[in-house]
Amino acid sequence: MKIAVIQGPNLNMLGVRDQQVYGPMRLEQIHAQMKDFAGQNGIDIDFYQSNLEGEIVDKIQECYGDADGIIINPAAYSHTSIAIRDAISAVSIPTIEVHISNIYRREEFRQKSMTAPVCTSSIIGFGPFGYHLAMMGMMQILSEIQAIQRAQQGTVEE
Ligand code: DQA
Numbered sequence: 001m002k003i004a005v006i007q008g009p010n011l012n013m014l015g016v017r018d019q020q021v022y023g024p025m026r027l028e029q030i031h032a033q034m035k036d037f038a039g040q041n042g043i044d045i046d047f048y049q050s051n052l053e054g055e056i057v058d059k060i061q062e063c064y065g066d067a068d069g070i071i072i073n074p075a076a077y078s079h080t081s082i083a084i085r086d087a088i089s090a091v092s093i094p095t096i097e098v099h100i101s102n103i104y105r106r107e108e109f110r111q112k113s114m115t116a117p118v119c120t121s122s123i124i125g126f127g128p129f130g131y132h133l134a135m136m137g138m139m140q141i142l143s144e145i146q147a148i149q150r151a152q153q154g155t156v157e158e
Helices: 027-040 053-063 075-079 082-091 129-157
Strands: 002-007 044-049 069-073 095-099 121-124
Touching: 002 027, 002 053, 002 129, 027 044, 027 129, 053 069, 053 082, 069 082, 069 129, 095 129, 121 129
Parallel strands: 002 044, 002 069, 069 095, 095 121
Antiparallel strands: none
16 A cells, blocks of 8 residues: 655745744654654555645656555645646545645635645644544545455455
């Protein structure tokens, strides 16, 4: 089972930027915790961060045929990017959108996500812990998919 974690613009500045909104944890620390959890659960995990919209689109496309699930924080592009939305939709991989802050309690322009409607689910406003919740959520989603596939194979074999 492989999960790709994709982080959008300015998330490489976590721990430095707007600490009252995003807290003091750095992206490397969040990823280290996710890696530990993945290791404990036998999951392959791949981390990617980019400040560029097209690179994020490329990365999502590269997940096709490679990753079983995507955890993505498109950051500011969540609110603007039809290209990232279309890429998520195109690959049809279970995808969880994470926002560290509660975007619904912030400026109006952050309260709409272009990308969330094509994701399987969203985790919003839990701080960095949201990434851990996303990992747990993804394990649940993927095990349900595997159970359905096993049941279908069983039906075909009978
Ligand atoms: C964010 C929320 C976005 O509005 C913002 O542009 C970010 C981070 C979050 O995780 O809370 O960069 O996606």
